[in-house]
Amino acid sequence: MSHVTAERLLVINPNSSAVVTRAIDVAVDPLRARSPFAIDVMGLQGTPAGIAVQSDADRVAPDVLHAMRAHPARGYVVACFSDPGVPGAREELGGTPVRGIGESAILHALIVGDRFGIVALSRSAILRQRRLVRVMGVDARYAGSRAIDARAEETTSALLLDRMSEAACGLVSDGADTIIMGCAGMAHFREEIEGLCGRPVIEPTRAAVAALIGDCLLRN
Amino acid sequence: MSHVTAERLLVINPNSSAVVTRAIDVAVDPLRARSPFAIDVMGLQGTPAGIAVQSDADRVAPDVLHAMRAHPARGYVVACFSDPGVPGAREELGGTPVRGIGESAILHALIVGDRFGIVALSRSAILRQRRLVRVMGVDARYAGSRAIDARAEETTSALLLDRMSEAACGLVSDGADTIIMGCAGMAHFREEIEGLCGRPVIEPTRAAVAALIGDCLLRN
Amino acid sequence: MSHVTAERLLVINPNSSAVVTRAIDVAVDPLRARSPFAIDVMGLQGTPAGIAVQSDADRVAPDVLHAMRAHPARGYVVACFSDPGVPGAREELGGTPVRGIGESAILHALIVGDRFGIVALSRSAILRQRRLVRVMGVDARYAGSRAIDARAEETTSALLLDRMSEAACGLVSDGADTIIMGCAGMAHFREEIEGLCGRPVIEPTRAAVAALIGDCLLRN
Amino acid sequence: MSHVTAERLLVINPNSSAVVTRAIDVAVDPLRARSPFAIDVMGLQGTPAGIAVQSDADRVAPDVLHAMRAHPARGYVVACFSDPGVPGAREELGGTPVRGIGESAILHALIVGDRFGIVALSRSAILRQRRLVRVMGVDARYAGSRAIDARAEETTSALLLDRMSEAACGLVSDGADTIIMGCAGMAHFREEIEGLCGRPVIEPTRAAVAALIGDCLLRN
Amino acid sequence: MSHVTAERLLVINPNSSAVVTRAIDVAVDPLRARSPFAIDVMGLQGTPAGIAVQSDADRVAPDVLHAMRAHPARGYVVACFSDPGVPGAREELGGTPVRGIGESAILHALIVGDRFGIVALSRSAILRQRRLVRVMGVDARYAGSRAIDARAEETTSALLLDRMSEAACGLVSDGADTIIMGCAGMAHFREEIEGLCGRPVIEPTRAAVAALIGDCLLRN
Amino acid sequence: MSHVTAERLLVINPNSSAVVTRAIDVAVDPLRARSPFAIDVMGLQGTPAGIAVQSDADRVAPDVLHAMRAHPARGYVVACFSDPGVPGAREELGGTPVRGIGESAILHALIVGDRFGIVALSRSAILRQRRLVRVMGVDARYAGSRAIDARAEETTSALLLDRMSEAACGLVSDGADTIIMGCAGMAHFREEIEGLCGRPVIEPTRAAVAALIGDCLLRN
Missing domain, CATH: 3.40.50.12500 (Rossmann fold)
Structure with a gap:
């Protein structure tokens, strides 16, 4: 990740697969040219390699919120289709925009x-x-x-x-x-x-x- | 908890408030006289004292599932109205009945x-x-x-x-x-x-x- | 039927087919071993042999309610998938549990x-x-x-x-x-x-x- | 009722209150002047004076269907707001129009x-x-x-x-x-x-x- | 159109296809024998030959309302399945019945x-x-x-x-x-x-x- | 309007009130500083001063589409809460983004x-x-x-x-x-x-x- 200020958007891949994190980074690249905000992508460590079942989603939800607290950003995307942690993050972060994919x-x-x-x-x-x-x-x-x-x-x-x-x-x-x-x-x-x-x-x-x-x- | 066999039902209070766990134990007591199964109630440790916001529910869901894995029972009740961990537990435990309150x-x-x-x-x-x-x-x-x-x-x-x-x-x-x-x-x-x-x-x-x-x- | 007290559950087959009543009795038998209540099964007389069309269900609804009034029980099951008479029985019997299948x-x-x-x-x-x-x-x-x-x-x-x-x-x-x-x-x-x-x-x-x-x- | 042919519409009041039957007859009167069909109104006998609870509606549904069978008409209205017997009548009478109020x-x-x-x-x-x-x-x-x-x-x-x-x-x-x-x-x-x-x-x-x-x- | 009084119903075909207008006229003909009201059918001019896409429906909605204003009738049918202009006409004409097909x-x-x-x-x-x-x-x-x-x-x-x-x-x-x-x-x-x-x-x-x-x- | 290229977004106020058009222009102004696209606002002429009833919305829908055809843009906003013309424009313009407010x-x-x-x-x-x-x-x-x-x-x-x-x-x-x-x-x-x-x-x-x-x- 190249940006540390609050002027960036942070995309969090809740699984620990570096391959998926890289694929996500490539996927959002076309948006970077004209985006008014920097776009960073990060994976989580110690989480499952994929969100295969509901308990995997449950398992990563607290980690997602923890990552948001640790990494300030202008807004967050949780890059797992089950949107783990999104309602909780939205409630805790108040006005900071949070999006599940x-x-x-x-x-x-x-x-x-x-x-x-x-x-x-x-x-x-x-x-x-x-x-x-x-x-x-x-x-x-x-x-x-x-x-x-x-x-x-x-x-x-x-x-x-x-x-x-x-x-x-x-x-x-x-x-x-x-x-x-x-x-x-x-x-x-x-x-x-x-x-x-x-x-x-x-x-x-x-x-x-x-x-x-x-x-x-x-x-x- | 007095029962360790699979012939009991286990009620899990996902918060760490002993007062609430005791209240739950009293609440289910009238069912014990005629229930064909023993009914045990347990609290969790290291969880919030109450599930106040969504991230509290997210926070305890993995602990609920962990408690089920550690404490065999005929069936489980998750005694928090947000039903944390219930869909995941149902998926993982297959045929074992799981109920959120x-x-x-x-x-x-x-x-x-x-x-x-x-x-x-x-x-x-x-x-x-x-x-x-x-x-x-x-x-x-x-x-x-x-x-x-x-x-x-x-x-x-x-x-x-x-x-x-x-x-x-x-x-x-x-x-x-x-x-x-x-x-x-x-x-x-x-x-x-x-x-x-x-x-x-x-x-x-x-x-x-x-x-x-x-x-x-x-x-x- | 072997029980006459209010400590039994009564399953009412609203059609007049003795074959179906017997099959229902066999179906619920596995529940009897551990049920805290006796489980009786009865058919109705003078009703159609099966509930084939809506007017058959309409036809038996009053008979179902009549059977409940005549046969005291702790709770009732109406053993027809169209649940004939269930909303009416629930309303009339107040607190007595009534279930349609x-x-x-x-x-x-x-x-x-x-x-x-x-x-x-x-x-x-x-x-x-x-x-x-x-x-x-x-x-x-x-x-x-x-x-x-x-x-x-x-x-x-x-x-x-x-x-x-x-x-x-x-x-x-x-x-x-x-x-x-x-x-x-x-x-x-x-x-x-x-x-x-x-x-x-x-x-x-x-x-x-x-x-x-x-x-x-x-x-x- | 003045008409016996199939060129009339029959409005059935499923309760036995003559006052209500008369009120219904008065209510539909303004339609008679230009209706292409005669409009007859009849009450039922032996039914409750009003449909107060669900079991009253259940109770009259078979009588409603019986009245339709006994009194040929071009189409029927069941003049009780709970529409007792309407789905069954529609199924049995096939193409003959049936309406609940x-x-x-x-x-x-x-x-x-x-x-x-x-x-x-x-x-x-x-x-x-x-x-x-x-x-x-x-x-x-x-x-x-x-x-x-x-x-x-x-x-x-x-x-x-x-x-x-x-x-x-x-x-x-x-x-x-x-x-x-x-x-x-x-x-x-x-x-x-x-x-x-x-x-x-x-x-x-x-x-x-x-x-x-x-x-x-x-x-x- | 043969009727000009308010004692007729007016069916408006919002497209300009005379073939469709004629087909509609034939379609409603069986109703004329016993209808208490005359039934007139008219097409619109300057509208598309058929309502193929949403913008065709949008295009004719004002014309439909204009035709209603210009041609008094007891009630109106808009003979296009997208019901163009119906909610607006109902609002403007108050009590006059308007129906979309x-x-x-x-x-x-x-x-x-x-x-x-x-x-x-x-x-x-x-x-x-x-x-x-x-x-x-x-x-x-x-x-x-x-x-x-x-x-x-x-x-x-x-x-x-x-x-x-x-x-x-x-x-x-x-x-x-x-x-x-x-x-x-x-x-x-x-x-x-x-x-x-x-x-x-x-x-x-x-x-x-x-x-x-x-x-x-x-x-x- | 200051932009004519396809690199702008066009906000169309479907009513003819210049006051409303100006208010819209002021409303979107805070977005201009960081928007990657220019943002133009235009009103329509010959339309009602406000969309008060459904027929007003119907009335302007074709004009909205006409304005889009006449004024190329990267994407369009229809600035009336009833979203007049939006489904039709979306269908006609294919991939060009169209938004109702x-x-x-x-x-x-x-x-x-x-x-x-x-x-x-x-x-x-x-x-x-x-x-x-x-x-x-x-x-x-x-x-x-x-x-x-x-x-x-x-x-x-x-x-x-x-x-x-x-x-x-x-x-x-x-x-x-x-x-x-x-x-x-x-x-x-x-x-x-x-x-x-x-x-x-x-x-x-x-x-x-x-x-x-x-x-x-x-x-x-």
């Missing part, structure tokens, strides 16, 4: 199309996504999720493209007109899947950082 | 009346209750929450009776026909508030243990 | 998994199930129903296993992670279907009696 | 304004209205109900005007922009209450008969 | 069956239908839409029968038990599609006019 | 708090807000609207502060924890009302422009 991708989908579908890593992830959608109160816009049976640390593998694109096309046939990638670190496939399924595909970390820039400008 | 009180309210209201400790608790209601998908039956501005460790104080009863009556005027006490450890006021507001009042820990007995019988 | 199976499904699906006997039954789900206000958790085109009095036939299992697997592909048997008297197939579809299968009469035991303990 | 008033309210409120006779009636609104799936348009604590057979009393108008004005302050009279036989107060609360007031029997005329024309 | 078909479906599906002309039309269903607040009864990829002015072509019937059957397999034709001017296929899919098929213009007759009788 | 304020409220309330100009505006909330599918997060009985062109008057603040406090007592100003041009009161009601107050035009900046960065 799950909620941010979903809110962005609401202005891009009518019904969104989510490409999930696993069946367990689908359960967390359904709870996220319900807690947000946006069930009426949710076409469903489809799992590709992969782990977070595999998302950078080129082998996943076929499975992702099959899931995306399946979601379109389920009635989705907008596709959300249900995991950080899949950004490198976004354009290709968009071409294959013929519908807009939202990469959640990039969507969260872009929205956070807006949030921070609003609080100027 | 928040969801259990709400599900019981669905068969007692038409619309339930919740007496909350604080405004922050109301926010957690709204999220709980939405994640359960039962908004259509929820009349709202009213806060009494108290901390969990005060719930045993006789001074709270007036505020609780005022909140309960307010919820009835908001359209609730069933009242839920939104915190463990208020059991000693249940009957009195029921008399004062004229509607059934559900004590969540007792409701959760009673339901857990049914769950365990079903898995016999 | 439809609502009880659905409420149990809410703590077992995220989205439930229902194996229905017929298309008409699906319509009643949809109304039940909506009146309960839990649509957000409902994956749908699939019909096996059978009559209630056929549910004991071994021939139905294939159709039930096909419906259960179909519901899983529709997004259900928990399966509910949409009729009393299918209990003997429960475990086998659970194995075949790979997801928890809830037998509604047993779920209702187990929950009723909890309700009665709570009112001790 | 509860659902018809609610559906009419959906095109008159945005949120409707219902003047209820009693707290028990409110519970039935909430279930009706949920089973119809139109909760998003429902502002609530307010009770006037009266019995069906009192609805013709001039003494009720004050209480009805107070309830109607209360519903407006609850966010209703359209008021529904939650009982047959209040028609004589409609215009006056409309003037007092300043919002459209829907009389359910008249609304149901008017809608039934449309239904029957559509099936010509 | 989209909302009218949907409200009629609510009493004919449990879940309706809509045959849409195009993917863009599906998006408008979803918004209409949500704005009406009846999502819980909506099974979905299927597109036949046609333009409004083609709806009279016999070649569309196959595609419509395939869409209708698809909707039944999606869980619809009632089918709505999502466009004015398809009336000539109604009976045939009903036979092919085995479920009631609602023609929206006819349903709207029939309902409007009821509305106008109610305001006599 | 109503939807943008509501989406922002979803990450600021749990339940939002809206200060409306008039009762007619409340009806449009309810429809907007339903069409967005976010009813579960909506605490309601309160009207201050003012016209759009009065929103700059200091006299409105008292009424706005009273409405905001009323919404808090209705359960809102976030307040949205339901009209463009109220920005000058934002901070003061926030102080008076003690909850975050969202100014919709600023929220929409900030969000649009994020949308445009995302499409870089």
Whole structure:
């Protein structure tokens, strides 16, 4: 991380996979050129290599909040689709903008199309996504999720493209007109899947950082 | 705790207040006479004295799961209205029944009346209750929450009776026909508030243990 | 029926099929060993052999209430998935616990998994199930129903296993992670279907009696 | 009743109060001048004098269906706000139009304004209205109900005007922009209450008969 | 148009296709024999030949209101499934009944069956239908839409029968038990599609006019 | 307007009130210092001075789209809370970001708090807000609207502060924890009302422009 002042946005990858942290850093890079704020990305240590089940999300939530307390920033993105620690951080940090990538991708989908579908890593992830959608109160816009049976640390593998694109096309046939990638670190496939399924595909970390820039400008 | 075999139910108070743990033990006592399972109550150490804000709930969720792993039982009740750790525990423990007191009180309210209201400790608790209601998908039956501005460790104080009863009556005027006490450890006021507001009042820990007995019988 | 005191639970099969009444009696038998209350099962006379259409359910509702008035018990289960007479009985009997098997199976499904699906006997039954789900206000958790085109009095036939299992697997592909048997008297197939579809299968009469035991303990 | 052919509409008052039956007959009279179908009104015998609780509604549902079978008509209105027997009759009679006054008033309210409120006779009636609104799936348009604590057979009393108008004005302050009279036989107060609360007031029997005329024309 | 008095109902086809206007006129003809009001049909000039996208609907809404102001009638039907101008006209015209064919078909479906599906002309039309269903607040009864990829002015072509019937059957397999034709001017296929899919098929213009007759009788 | 290139954002005030257009220009000014895009504001000519009723919104929707076609920009904000023309513009302009201030304020409220309330100009505006909330599918997060009985062109008057603040406090007592100003041009009161009601107050035009900046960065 190159910035230490409060004039930066901090993206926290709650898992301990350096591969995923690097993928996130690459994913948000296109935003850096014109962002009025610096954008830093950090991983956590001592956390699981991926958020596979709900107890992994529970496990990292206090660490996420701890990292925010330790690293001052203008605003934060929690780069795990289950948004661990986000409601608690928002409550504790008061006016400082905090964004989960799950909620941010979903809110962005609401202005891009009518019904969104989510490409999930696993069946367990689908359960967390359904709870996220319900807690947000946006069930009426949710076409469903489809799992590709992969782990977070595999998302950078080129082998996943076929499975992702099959899931995306399946979601379109389920009635989705907008596709959300249900995991950080899949950004490198976004354009290709968009071409294959013929519908807009939202990469959640990039969507969260872009929205956070807006949030921070609003609080100027 | 007097039982160590798997033939007992374990009620876990996720906060570290011995007063609340004792109040919970007293609250579930009437169930012991006819319960086919022993009922043990334990508190956690090193956790906050009360779950005041969302990050407190986040903070204890991993400890709750850890306690379950360390203390074998036939089934578990998590005795905090925010149900910290419950979805994760359910996923990890597979068939072993796990109940949060928040969801259990709400599900019981669905068969007692038409619309339930919740007496909350604080405004922050109301926010957690709204999220709980939405994640359960039962908004259509929820009349709202009213806060009494108290901390969990005060719930045993006789001074709270007036505020609780005022909140309960307010919820009835908001359209609730069933009242839920939104915190463990208020059991000693249940009957009195029921008399004062004229509607059934559900004590969540007792409701959760009673339901857990049914769950365990079903898995016999 | 062997018990006449108020210390028993009474399961009322609202149809007149002795085969179904017997199947219900067998279904609840595993609960008897540890239940703190005796469990009696009775059928009604002069009612249809099965609740095939809505007017059958309407037809038996007054008889169900009449049977409750005539046979004192600690609590009642109405063993028809359309829950005929349950709201009225609850209103009339005040504090005495009353459970329909439809609502009880659905409420149990809410703590077992995220989205439930229902194996229905017929298309008409699906319509009643949809109304039940909506009146309960839990649509957000409902994956749908699939019909096996059978009559209630056929549910004991071994021939139905294939159709039930096909419906259960179909519901899983529709997004259900928990399966509910949409009729009393299918209990003997429960475990086998659970194995075949790979997801928890809830037998509604047993779920209702187990929950009723909890309700009665709570009112001790 | 003056008509015996299938060219008439039959309005069935499911209670046995001749006063209410007469009030219904007067209420629908303004529709007769231009209706393409004759409009007959009949009461039932041996039923309660009013539908006060859910078991009263359950009690009359089979009689309503029996009356339809015995009295051929082009279409039927069930003139009790709980719509007893309507789903069953619709299923049994196939294409013959059947209307409950509860659902018809609610559906009419959906095109008159945005949120409707219902003047209820009693707290028990409110519970039935909430279930009706949920089973119809139109909760998003429902502002609530307010009770006037009266019995069906009192609805013709001039003494009720004050209480009805107070309830109607209360519903407006609850966010209703359209008021529904939650009982047959209040028609004589409609215009006056409309003037007092300043919002459209829907009389359910008249609304149901008017809608039934449309239904029957559509099936010509 | 043959009637100029206020004793007529006026059906406004907001597009400029004379073929569609004629088809609408034929569609409502069966209602004329027994309608207590004359039924006139008019098209608009200078509007698009069909309402293909949302901006077409936006484009004609002011023209629809202008036509109502210019042509006095007892009540109005806007014969485009997107109901352009209906909320505004209702607000401006006060007590004069106004019906959109989209909302009218949907409200009629609510009493004919449990879940309706809509045959849409195009993917863009599906998006408008979803918004209409949500704005009406009846999502819980909506099974979905299927597109036949046609333009409004083609709806009279016999070649569309196959595609419509395939869409209708698809909707039944999606869980619809009632089918709505999502466009004015398809009336000539109604009976045939009903036979092919085995479920009631609602023609929206006819349903709207029939309902409007009821509305106008109610305001006599 | 000072920019003509596609590197600007264009805020369109759909009414013809120069006072409101100026107020909007002032409102978005704080965003200009750090925005990566220029921000232009324009009014429309020949439109009503304020969007008072639904037909005003209908009336301006085609003009809004026409202005977009005529004035190229990187992205557009429609600065009327009823979001006239937004769905149509989004459909026609494909990838170009388009934001209504109503939807943008509501989406922002979803990450600021749990339940939002809206200060409306008039009762007619409340009806449009309810429809907007339903069409967005976010009813579960909506605490309601309160009207201050003012016209759009009065929103700059200091006299409105008292009424706005009273409405905001009323919404808090209705359960809102976030307040949205339901009209463009109220920005000058934002901070003061926030102080008076003690909850975050969202100014919709600023929220929409900030969000649009994020949308445009995302499409870089």
